[in-house]
Amino acid sequence: MVSAGIIKTEWVKEKLKKYGIVVVLFLMIVGLTLAEPNFIRRTNIFNILTQASIFGIMALGLTFVIISKGIDLSVGSILAFAGVVAASLAQSPLATNKYYPNLGELPLLIPILVALLIGLSCGAVSGFFIAKTKIPAFIATLGMMTIARGFALIYTNGRPISNLESMTVIGGRVFGVIPIPILVYAGAIVLSWVLLNNTKFGKNVYAIGGNATAAEVSGVDVDKNLIMIYAYSGLMAGLAAVVFAGRVGSVHPGAAQMYELTAIAATTIGGTSHSGGIGTIWGAFVGALVLAVMRNGFTLLGIDAYWQQVTEGAIIIVAVIIDMRKNARKD
Amino acid sequence: MVSAGIIKTEWVKEKLKKYGIVVVLFLMIVGLTLAEPNFIRRTNIFNILTQASIFGIMALGLTFVIISKGIDLSVGSILAFAGVVAASLAQSPLATNKYYPNLGELPLLIPILVALLIGLSCGAVSGFFIAKTKIPAFIATLGMMTIARGFALIYTNGRPISNLESMTVIGGRVFGVIPIPILVYAGAIVLSWVLLNNTKFGKNVYAIGGNATAAEVSGVDVDKNLIMIYAYSGLMAGLAAVVFAGRVGSVHPGAAQMYELTAIAATTIGGTSHSGGIGTIWGAFVGALVLAVMRNGFTLLGIDAYWQQVTEGAIIIVAVIIDMRKNARKD
Amino acid sequence: MSAESNLLEVIGVVKKFPGVLALNNVSLEVAPGEIHALMGENGAGKSTLVKCIAGIQAPTSGRIVFKGEDITEFTPKKALDRGISMIHQELSPVVHRSIMENIWLGREPLNRFGLVDHKAMYRKTQEVLAEIDLQEDPRTLMENLSVAKMQMIEIAKAVSYDAKLIIMDEPTSALTDKEIQQLFRIVRALRDKGKSIIYISHKLEEIYEITDRVTVYRDGTYIGTERTLDLPVQKMINMMVGRDVDELFPKTPCPIGEVKLEVRNLSHARFFRDVSFTARRGEILGIAGLVGAGRTELIQTIFGIYKKASGTILIDGKEVEISSPKDAIKANMALLTEDRRTSGIFPMLSVGFNMTIASMGQFMNRVKLLSGRKISRKSEEYRKSIHVKTPNLEQKIMFLSGGNQQKVLVARWLMTQPDILFLDEPTRGIDVGTKAEIHRLISELAGQGKTIIMVSSELPEVMGMSDRILVMCKGVATGIVENTPDLTQDTLMAYATNTMNQETA
C-alpha cells in the first residue's frame, strides 16, 4: 500500500517534471471548469482556440527564431503593415472609405498572397541584416518594428481600412461549426512541425542556435539559413495578418501592438530557450494556450482588470518555474 | 601627397572602426548643426541631455543586466509604480486631487527614498527568481513588467498623481543654468562607472555574462550577484522615476510605456552585447545620446511624424552596422 | 597509510546522474607532497570525482575527508577557501576579459576604499606570469591568446591560489612539449613545497614521468592504487580497459593510389606561406610541428574557414575554388576541428544530433523529408562501433565525458564518408583503448581509398599512423618525409624547429 502510494507520487512527480507546462495547462482547465462550468462549453473552447490563433501563429515563427538564438520584435508591426496593404486590396466595392476607389472586387487569394509576401519580405530583410552585418537580432528587428509600423501609418494615413467582406470568410466557420482561424492555426502548426523536425532547414535551425561556429564548419550555410528563419517568422506574421483581417473585418495601422511580447512569452512558456538550440512547436502551442486560457479565465471569473495584470505576471512566472523543474538537476 | 591622403583615410577608417558609434553621433551633430544652427545652442544641448536623462539612467542599469547576459523588460513599469507611490507622498498640501488628503508636506527626501526603495525591491524580486529558479530573465522581467504596471494602476485607480511642487525642484536648474536632471544623470553615470569598473561586483558582472561557469568555479556567488544586478537595474528605474516626477510634476500610472525598449536600444547601440560579457557605461551614454539627438533632430527638421518612425528604425540599424565594423575580423 | 597522514581521503563516494551511475562507491587517498595520477577510460568518472572534491558537484553519498575534516558543503568557494584549487578539463576562461581579471576573478585585490586595486592586480599578475615564463601583458584579452597560452594561464591561476591540493584534469591536452616541460617543472616545485597534486591524463608517458602513485577507475568503480614505478604499462592498460590492448597504432598497409588532393603555393596573410604538398588516395598524410606552426590554419584554409591569400587547390587534378566549409563539404571533404568546445559540439543538443548533423542528406525519404528512423539507426550503429559511453542517444552531449564527446565528433565526420578527411588532433583526450579503435577506423578508411590528412602533436601517433609526414615550422613547410622505419623523433623535431641543416651538417 505504502509503496504503491510512493510509486504513484514518484510517477506524478516524474510526469510533472517532464510535461511541466502541460500539467499547468491541465490544472488551469480543471480549476476553471470547477469555478465556472461555462468554461468547458464547446463555444468557449472554440473561443479560446480562436483567441490563441493570432499570437499563436506568430509564436510558431518565433520558435524558429528563438531556437536559432535570435529574437524578433517586429512581428506585431509586420502584421499591421501586411494587414493594411492586404485590406486595401480586399475592400468590398461598396466600402465607405475605399482605399483604391476604382478597384473592383479581387479574388480573395490576392490579398492573402500579398499579406504573406509582405510578411516574408520584411522578415527576409531583417534576416539579411542579421546575417550579413552581424548586428544583433534585437536591433535589426527593433528597427524593423519601427519601420513596418511607420509604413503601416504612412500607407493608411493613420486610419483603419475596413469593410473587408470578402476576407471575413476567414473569420467564419466551416459547416457553421469550426472557426476557420482554428483550422488555419492547425495548418500552420503542422507545417511548422514538419519544417522543424523533418527537414534539413529545421536541423540547421537547431544547429545554428546550438553552436553557430560548429554549424558553419559542419557545412551549414548559416547566413542563408538565418535569412530563411526570419523570413519564416515574417511569413507567419503575414499569415496572422490574414487571420486578423478575417476576424476583425478591418485592419488598423496600430493593430497588434505588443503582440510580439505575447508571442515571445508563449514560445518561452512552452520551453523554448533563449540560449538557443532548444525548443519545440508543441511547446509554442501549449504556451499560447496557457496564455489564452488564462485571459479567458480572468474574464469568466470577473477578476478586476487591474488585478488581472498583476495575476497575469505572476501566473506566467509560476508556470515557467514549474516547467523549469523538468530541467532541474537531480542531485 | 597621395600617400598622405592614404594615411589620412586609413586613419579615419581606423578611428571609425574603433569608435564607430561616437563617429555616428558626431556626424549627426555636425549634420544637424549645418541644417539648423539652433541645434547647437546651449538651451538645445541642455534639452537633449535632459530628454536623454530618463531613459539614459535606465540604460545604465540595463548595461549591467545585459553584460550579465540578461534582459530587463520591467524598467518602464517600475518607473511608473515607483513614480506614482513617490508622487502620492510628494503632493503639495493644496493639490486638487490629493491622494492622502491628511498628509502634510513631507521632506523631499522621503518620496525620493521611497521611489528608490520600490525600484530596488522590484528589481531584487526579479533577480531572486532568475537566480533561484533559473527561469529566463525574459520571463521573470516580463512578469514583473505586468505586475508593476498592475500595481501602479491599482494604486492610482488609473489616474495621474499631480501637483508635486516639492519634487519639481528636481526638474529645475542649478544657478538657473544647468538642469538638475542632467546632474542626476551625470551622477548616475559616475556611480555606475565606478561600480562596473572598480568594484568586485562589476568584475563579477562581466564574468557572469562572459562565462557563468567560470565565475562559479572561481568562487563567485553567482546567485547573489544576479540579484544585485537586477536590483541595481530596478534602482536606476526608481531614480529615473524621481527625475520623471521632478521634470513632469505629475506621474501617470501609464507613464514610461515602452521605455524599456528605448533603454535597451540605447545600451545596444552603445555596443553592449546581448551575448554577454561585453559592454561599457560610456557606450550606454553615447547610445542614449544618439537616440535623443535623433529625436530632437526630427523635430528641428520638421520631419513628418509618420516618416519619423521609418527613419528612426533605419537610423538605429545603420548606427549599429557602423559600430559593428569595429569587431570585424581583419582577414 | 593512516587517515591522519593523508591530506585527502575519499571513502565510498557515489554519484548518480539521471540514467548514469558515474561513481559507484569509489575511494582515493592522497598523501601530502604526492603527485597522484587518476587513470581510467573515457567516462570512467575521473572528472566527476575531482569535481566533487573541488565542490563543483556534490556526491550523492559517501565521504570526502580533507585535512582530517569531513567536507559537508560543496561549493567551489568553500573548496578554494579550504585550499583546493583545480585546472578544469572543459572550462574556457572569460574570453572577453583580460588575463589579470581572469586570474584574480573572485579574489580581486582591493585598495583601502574597497575598490579594485588594478595596479596591485597588474603587479601580482606579472609575478604569476613570470613563474610560468609567459611574456604577455596582463591586460591582454584572453580571446587574443592561443589555446595553449590560455591553458598555461589556467595553470598559473590554479597555482596562484597557494592551495594545499591542486587538481589538474588533463592539463596538457592543449599543450605541446615545450609547455608540458614547463608544467612539469612547476608541478615538481610544488611537490617540493609539500603540496599535493591530483593529475589526470591519458598520456601514459606523462604519468610515468611525474606521478608517484596511480589510482585506476573503470566504469565508475575503483580498481586499484599502485606506485607508478611498480606498474608496468600493459598492466596499467589492463586495469583501465579490462583487457589487453594489442596494438596502439594498428596501421594496416594498403595500396596507395593516384594524387587526390594537391595544394600549390598556398599562403595566408598571417599564418603560413607558400605551402605545397600532395595527398593520394589511400594515403595518410601526417602533419607535425610545434604549437603555433600554423598547421591548424593550413587545413582550415584549405577547408574554406580562413581566406587564402594566394595559391591553388586541386582535387583529382582539377582546380577547385573553396571559399566556405560548405564548398569544401560539397567537394567531399570533411574536417574534424581542433577545438571541440568552440567549433565542435552542439552542447545543448543530443548525442544523436551531434553525430548526424553533417550527414543529413543521407537520411531523406522519398518526399525529401528526413526520416527519424534512418537517423537513429545510423547513429546507433556508430555509437556501438566506437563505444560512445552514453545512457542513450537522446542525452545532451554536454553531459558526456570529454573523451566521449570527442568520439561523437569523430563519428560525425566518419559518417559523412568523405573522400578527403582532415583530422586535427583526432585523439585528444581519448583513452588508450579507444584510441586504438579510432586508429583502426582511420586505417580502414584509408584502406577504402580515402585520403586522410592528420594533424597531431603526439609524435608517436603521427609516426605510428602516417605514410608520409609534412613538418611545419613557423608557417613554413620545412619538409615532407617518408615514414620509413628508420625515421626518428629527433629528425622530425629538427624539421619542426627548422634546424635540419645544422643537424645533418
Add this chain to the structure above:
Amino acid sequence: AGGRETARDGYMVGYVCNNFNDTFQTYVMDAARDYFVEVDDVSITFQDAQEDVIRQQDLVNTFITQGVDALIVVPVDTSAMTPIIRAASEANVPLIFVNRNPFGETTPPENVYYVGSQEIVAGRMQMEEMGKLLGGEGGVAILMGRLDNEGAILRTEGNEEVIAEKFPNIRVLAKETGLWQRDQGMSLTENWITAYGNRLNGILANNDEMALGAAEALRSAGRTDVPVMGVDAIPDALEAVRQGILAATVLQDSVGQGGGSARLAHRILKGESVEQVTWVPFVLINQDNLDQFID
C-alpha cells in the same frame, strides 16, 4: 467576485473599455459605476481591451459566453466593430457603444446604441478659441495623441479644418505625437521652442495630459506668451485653467457619457423604449465659464 453573486439575482452588464491607461476613460467608467451603485438590480463588470481590437472582440465573446444581459463597449477601432455587433445580435444582447462612434452619420442597427460626442467638434472648438486669442495670426503646433488613434486624428482634423476655413494667416508649424503622455508633450514642446522660437504662438494638444506637459515646458523656458489648450477637462486641467497655465480645455462630458450609457442600459433591461443615439455635447472651458465646472 462579490459583485458577481448579486448578478445572479439581477442583471449583469459587461463593460469593455478600450484602455484602462486612458485617464479620461477612467472617469467615464467611474460615472457608469456610480450609476449602478445607486440601483440594486444590475451589477457591472469592467474589462480592459488594452487598445487591442482582437482582445476587445475576445472579451465581448467571453462576456456573451458568460451570459451577460447587456454590453457597453468603448471601441478600440470604430471601423472594426462589425464582428462585435454580429456576436451581440446573434446572442440577442443589447449593445451600447460609448464615447467613440462606429456609425458616423448612419443609424445603428437594431438593439445597438451609441452615447457620445463628435470628436471632430472638440478640435474645432479648440481652434476657434485659439484663433480668437491669436487674433487670426501666427504659428501653432499640434500635439497629437497616438498616430493611429481616431480621437487624435479627428481632433487634429478639426483643428486644421477651422484654420482652413477661418484663419488663413495661421500656420501649423508642426504636428507630432506625444502618445497622450505628459512627459512626451513636454519634450516635444522643448524642441519646438528651440526650432521655432518666437514663431511659435500657440499649442493645441489632443488631450490635457500633453497640454499640461507643454505648459510646463513653456513655463521653464520663460515663455508666457504661448497659449496652450487641451481636451478632456480633467481636474488638473481645470485647475491649470484657473491659474492661467492653460488657456482652455474642452470638456468631454465623462458623466454624460458614462452615466448616460449606464442609465441607457438600465432602461433597456427594464424594457423601456429608448433613443438609439444620444449626443453628449462638448463644452469649451476657459476662465470665463470655469466656475460652472469646478465644485
